Amino acid sequence: MLNKDADYSTFLHETAHFFLTVYSDMAALPNATPKMQQDMQAILDWFGIKDLATWNAMSLEKQRQYHEQFAYNYEIYLFEGKAPSKDMQTLFDKFSR
Numbered sequence: 885m886l887n888k889d890a891d892y893s894t895f896l897h898e899t900a901h902f903f904l905t906v907y908s909d910m911a912a913l914p915n916a917t918p919k920m921q922q923d924m925q926a927i928l929d930w931f932g933i934k935d936l937a938t939w940n941a942m943s944l945e946k947q948r949q950y951h952e953q954f955a956y957n958y959e960i961y962l963f964e965g966k967a968p969s970k971d972m973q974t975l976f977d978k979f980s981r
Contacts, residue, residue: 896962900955903979911936923978926971927954 904927910916911924924936931950933939939947957968958976967973 893959893963897955897959900958900979901951903958904951904954908936908939912940923975926975930969930972 907920907927908924911920921936928935928939931939931953933942933950957972958979961967961973961976962980967976
């Protein structure tokens with residue numbers, strides 16, 4: 885959430901949360917491409933979560949730690965160019981475009 889104390893990194897962090905939510909929603913659509921599903925599975929593998937059905941069955945509270953992991957690492961990627969893995973580098977590159 886952006887408030888009066890928010891700065892540029894806050895905006896980027898919150899945008900990463902949005903990206904993760906939208907991407908997981910898109911990957912769950914009946915017409916999702918195999919690439920979207922593969923990309924989402926790469927994120928889930930990084931989290932240590934079995935599959936999209938498992939992710940979607942989790943409450944937002946249970947997903948929160950993973951959302952924070954994703955957003956924090958996206959900030960690092962943006963400011964330092966470092967992603968936690970090759971797969972995540974590719975996804976962060978895609979998201980940044």
